[in-house]
Amino acid sequence: MAIRWRLGLAAMFMLAVAGAQAQERHITVAADPELIGSGLLKHMLPRFSLKTGIRTTPAPLEPGAGADVLIGPAVDGGRPVFRGGDIVYLARAAEGPRTALAERFLDWLASDIGQRTVASFAPDGKPLYEPAAGARVEVKAPTVTGDAMAGERLSLVHCGRCHVVGPKNRMAGIGSTPSFAVLRTLGDWERRFRAFFTLNPHPAFTQVPGVTPPFDEARPPPIAPLEITQGDLDAILAYVASVAPADLAEPLKYE
Ligand code: HEC
Numbered sequence: 001m002a003i004r005w006r007l008g009l010a011a012m013f014m015l016a017v018a019g020a021q022a023q024e025r026h027i028t029v030a031a032d033p034e035l036i037g038s039g040l041l042k043h044m045l046p047r048f049s050l051k052t053g054i055r056t057t058p059a060p061l062e063p064g065a066g067a068d069v070l071i072g073p074a075v076d077g078g079r080p081v082f083r084g085g086d087i088v089y090l091a092r093a094a095e096g097p098r099t100a101l102a103e104r105f106l107d108w109l110a111s112d113i114g115q116r117t118v119a120s121f122a123p124d125g126k127p128l129y130e131p132a133a134g135a136r137v138e139v140k141a142p143t144v145t146g147d148a149m150a151g152e153r154l155s156l157v158h159c160g161r162c163h164v165v166g167p168k169n170r171m172a173g174i175g176s177t178p179s180f181a182v183l184r185t186l187g188d189w190e191r192r193f194r195a196f197f198t199l200n201p202h203p204a205f206t207q208v209p210g211v212t213p214p215f216d217e218a219r220p221p222p223i224a225p226l227e228i229t230q231g232d233l234d235a236i237l238a239y240v241a242s243v244a245p246a247d248l249a250e251p252l253k254y255e
Pocket residue numbers: 155158159160161162163176177178183192193196199200201202223226228236255
């Protein structure tokens with residue numbers, strides 16, 4: 001009896017240790033939604049896990065996703081890993097406790113086996129992605145999808161009460177709020193616009209359904225709330241891409 005009890009404990013202890021180890025050897029791979037939608041991630045990740053024993057969870061690439069590996073066409077500082085049509089996908093490891101495991105994933109992806117795994121992904125008998133590890137990437141203007149015309153209209157509706165978004169509301173806007181043309185001069189304007197709902201003052205009054213948490217009932221928005229979908233924001237980005245950067249006589253100091 002006593003022996004069986006002790007064996008049981010030992011087994012439980014070993015399970016707990018195995019569980020903790022499994023948890024440590026685990027990374028989240030955030031990728032452009034296109035790669036998740038196509039099924040490439042589902043095809044790649046189990047093969048990597050099988051080889052290395054490192055478990056993986058796919059996640060959409062978005063600000064604050066807390067991922068260990070980032071894969072997408074516009075990943076800052078990423079190295080080219082594969083290509084889909086004209087789009088070169090870049091990948092890099094995020095800084096953090098699991099950077100070493102993330103680097104292992106990137107090494108695997110760039111290796112012959114990883115590159116062959118990408119090339120062998122052919123859902124309808126036709127390969128969708130080509131290996132591109134070691135390829136040179138030209139730094140192109142950021143890729144913006146969406147409809148710029150719709151984006152102008154949406155900018156006027158949603159942003160135009162504070163920002164001068166373009167000639168159509170040139171005389172409106174709030175003086176202390178930077179115009180879109182001024183924001184457009186910033187090297188990282190695209191990142192800022194994509195994440196505007198996380199940047200002050202917007203979180204207090206902005207909702208992106210399915211992305212932002214609902215407002216705290218105890219602290220309702222101080223002004224008329226702004227509700228915008230991710231698709232509307234894509235269109236706004238397409239519009240902002242078309243806005244000529246303000247011609248600033250002095251180097252811009254706006255932070
Ligand atoms: C109620 C007023 C208001 C509305 C509505 C508003 N903004 Fe802003 N926005 C501001 C102010 C004020 C700033 C400057 C904040 C600062 O200087 O810290 C700003 C700054 C920004 C910035 C730069 C943020 C940064 O920290 O780099 C971006 C990008 C931006 N707004 C995008 C938008 C977009 C896109 C919309 C519409 C979908 C929008 N804003 C709607 C008031 C507003």
